[in-house]
Amino acid sequence: MVDIAGKEVTDRRAVARARVRMSAEAFAAVRDGELPKGDAIGTARVAGILAAKRTPELVPLCHPIPVSHVGIEITLELARREVVIEGTVRARAATGVEMEALTAVAVAALVIYDMCKGIDPAAEISQIRVVRKEGGKSGEWQRKAR
Numbered sequence: 136m137v138d139i140a141g142k143e144v145t146d147r148r149a150v151a152r153a154r155v156r157m158s159a160e161a162f163a164a165v166r167d168g169e170l171p172k173g174d175a176i177g178t179a180r181v182a183g184i185l186a187a188k189r190t191p192e193l194v195p196l197c198h199p200i201p202v203s204h205v206g207i208e209i210t211l212e213l214a215r216r217e218v219v220i221e222g223t224v225r226a227r228a229a230t231g232v233e234m235e236a237l238t239a240v241a242v243a244a245l246v247i248y249d250m251c252k253g254i255d256p257a258a259e260i261s262q263i264r265v266v267r268k269e270g271g272k273s274g275e276w277q278r279k280a281r
Contacts, residue, residue, distance in 0.1 A: 155244050162211070164251070183246075200230065
């Protein structure tokens with residue numbers, strides 16, 4: 136693990152995003168809450184929150200952080216047939232919360248895939264990435280549009 140003993144404890148915030156693209160049939164089932172396994176959006180939201188809190192158990196060498204907030208927002212982009220997952224994690228700590236935000240959206244995306252795979256095994260998870268972070272020595276950073 137990286138030694139963070141000398142780092143200042145500050146308010147930290149990270150936002151990550153992931154996308155799950157799927158067939159029109161699977162997208163409609165997600166949108167309408169008609170998947171055989173149930174409500175994918177609600178299940179993915181809870182799974183993402185739980186995953187963020189357990190990041191140090193899942194990612195080797197990741198510091199346990201006193202997470203103070205995890206928010207998972209899930210939106211549906213009809214034109215692209217994509218479920219967009221955005222996770223926000225906050226903590227007051229000596230290191231950032233990017234890994235917690237990334238873990239949250241990755242696991243939420245896996246849940247969406249798992250619940251849709253019976254309808255569309257070709258659904259794909261993409262663009263798992265940090266889009267914004269705040270706090271610490273480096274201050275604020277935001278991904279630039281490409």
